[in-house]
Amino acid sequence: MAEPPKNFVRSEQIVIPPETKGSGEGGRFGFRGALRSNEPMARHVSWRAGGAVARAFFPADLADLAVFLHRLRRDEPLLMVGLGSNLLVRDGGFDGTAIFTHGALDTLRREADGSFYAEAGVASPKLARFVGNQACADAEFLAGIPGTVGGALAMNAGCHGGETWRYVDRVLMLKRNGEQIVRTPEDFAIGYRHVGLKQGSDEIFVGAWFRFPAGDAATARARLRELLVRRIATQPLQLPNAGSVFRNPPGDHAARLIEAAGLKGTQIDGAQVSEKHANFIVNRKGGATASAIEMLVGRVQTEVAEKFGVHLVREVRILGETVSRSGRHGEGV
């Protein structure tokens, strides 16, 4: 059988043309969301850099995403994208399908049993405000994490002593065949900025139920404001960045090591170790490539290892293909 033309989404039974949407071609294939080809990811990640994804699906809602996944070939590489605040696609792009949850999986409600249900595309700060306004405590830390609930679950995002999975009661997962399954934290290996299914891995987060202790709305609002003020004072929020680039090594801080290595302000082609917070890399004038950012990440790792014997582990997710000097694609992920 002939290969499908490039930029076409292959599915199990059919080839889905790109730019299909709603009642048009997408409707014919059973989904309502928008499918686009060669979507530049610099538009969708907070670093404002990087290459394109071959196919991008913007579901209409959860049911629509289930239909789409069911139709998609099981071996199609998938990339889940929330708000792209911890993500970089290399300049050579990602030859698979990116699925965007923000603005689509946006249900947020208080359940009758007092828990909070949030779909994966809900922004974490929105969940924090909602929980606080419902007179519950401890969700304030989520206000400073500029991603989605799906991203927070995948990363076990945390700060100021709070961590996402500490509050998870159960999660709603979607399998590659479009089936939904409810799982509990016992099904996952949960670590510092890392979460994985103990068995299998081809499921994605589409929602979660959280439990937060009773509190007071005014206190929650005040704490939320205080944490945001602290972030504005200590983080280079006016420049494109992806938050902390490295995990903190046990008993130490990546920022302290990077600063002590004299790397603050170091630049490679527009990517710079932030002067304000050494564990942040900023895209100084907005023109840095993913490759410049990744080279700087590598340089920081090398110099910190040489000076202090500590290997800094990357927290940000970098994937896709590099572009060689000749402009041709290099090695994969």
Ligand SMILES: Cc1cc2nc3c(=O)[nH]c(=O)nc-3n(C[C@H](O)[C@H](O)[C@H](O)COP(=O)(O)OP(=O)(O)OC[C@H]3O[C@@H](n4cnc5c(N)ncnc54)[C@H](O)[C@@H]3O)c2cc1C
């Ligand atoms: C200014 C700034 C400050 C930050 N501060 C913090 C902080 O204090 N603490 C902290 O932990 N992080 C912090 N971050 C990093 C980032 O915001 C978090 O990791 C966040 O949870 C990522 O969410 P996202 O929706 O942007 O995920 P994305 O960046 O879109 O994706 C991150 C990873 O999660 C996966 N993913 C996303 N959605 C799903 C899903 N539905 N199912 C399965 N996998 C999924 C992606 O494939 C990718 O591997 C900061 C980032 C910035 C820019």
